Amino acid sequence: MTSTAAWGAPPPELATHRGYARVFQPGHLTFGFIAPLESYPDSVGPTLEGHAAMARMVDDAGFSAIWLRDVPFYDPNFGDIGQVLDPLVYAGYLAAITRRISIGTAGIVLPLRDPLIVAKQAATIDQLLGGRFLLGLATGDRAVEYPAFGIDYDTRSARFRDALAMIRAATEQEWPVHASHFYGTLNGGLDLVPKPAAPRLPTIIIGHAGQTLDWTAQNSDGILSYIANPAHIPAIIAQWRAASPATVFKPYGYGTLFDLDRDPDMPVQPGRILRGGRNALRELWLRQQEMGVSHVGLHFKPQRRPASEVIDELGTYLLPLFTSHEPEDTRADAVGDRA
Incomplete structure (x- = not known):
């Protein structure tokens, strides 16, 4: 494990944040899953059978996060229909059936949504989760959706x-004053309720969101990108660290299509799907932890085995090698968490 001093320290309001600290800690690599927690073909989409049981299994096994994608429409030319369910509604459901795991969006297609409604929904979900929510934001990768929203x-x-900027003003200020260019104006006469459970709602940039790396490093709490070739990670992290403040921890993570082979000794296979046996993946992820990767979001879509088998194998053989040390006040159950 790399010395935490090499990566800076999280801002004080995030160092003990229940959701953020479970996923992002200097020098530690954590693992989560991108919903749905099952494999599925492009043209059909997921069945969602047993999705509540799978979410509880991931939570109980000690994984750090479940990430929810935002796919408003099915575009046959694109193929992937995502987890089907609206991510913010689904996050509210997961709040009722999980206990410790962070729930994040990966990510809300922000230009297609009213930011004040997003702020209200995100703060509500965060309260229901007892501070376990991570607001992942994106611009989407499907141009065809934009005309449908005008x-x-x-x-x-x-x-x-x-x-x-509008979301931050509404969630972080009392009686906020803020003027936007594309949206409305907050003039101090209204206050958003509820506010998030903590003073600040962590915001993670998913992909690049049409922004420069410098802007993202200065205006977000981390980045979760998509990676098709692990060989590119050292260069990506070097660029990210160069753009980030030297003394502030700005985590880098990635999401990937994933297929765990039954043969534990199968080497990692080249290609856009991260495919291999647990032993080769263990060595890959230990190296990536040393490089400074903070989080890996695994996408079950191409998985050839039942999700429950994969969750159990990773939880038994790999997760203990990457156990981080959560601050004490991120461990306690919140009011409203499932018994």
Whole structure:
């Protein structure tokens, strides 16, 4: 494990944040899953059978996060229909059936949504989760969705920045005062309730969101990108660290299509799907932890085995090697968590 001093320290309000500290800690690699917790073909989509039981299994096994994608429509030209369910509604459901695991969005297509409604929904979900929510935000990768919402695709990057500033004003200020370019104006006469459980709601940039790396490093609490070739990670992390403040921990993580082979000694296979046996993956992830990767989100879509088998194998053989040390006040159950 790399010395935590090499990566800086989280801001004080995030170091003990229940959701953030479970997923992102300097020098530690954690693991989560990108919903749905099952494999599925492009043209059909997931069945969602047993999804509540799988979420509880991931929570009980000690994984750090479940990530929910935002796919408003099914585009046959794109293929992947995602987890089908609206991510913010689904996050509220998961709040009722999980106990410790962080729930994050990966990510809300922010230019297609009203930022004040997102702020209200995110703060509500965070309260229901007892501070376990991570707000992952994106601009989406499906241009065809923008006309359906009457939104100009070419303004998406500017809209993203404008909407994020509005969300932060509404969730972090009492009686906020803020003027946006694309959205409305907060003049101090209204206050958003509820506020998040902690003073600040962690915001994670999913992909690049149409922003420069410098902007992302300065204006977010971390990045979760998509990676098809693990060989590119050292260069990506070097660029990310160069853009980030030297003394502040800014985590880098990635999501990947994943297929755990039954043969524990199968080497990692090249390609956009991270495929291999647990022993080779263990060595890969130990190296990536040393490089500074903070989190890996595993996507079951191409998985050839039942999700329960994969969760059990990773939880038994790999997760104990990457156990982080959560601050004490991130461990206690919140009011409203499942018994």
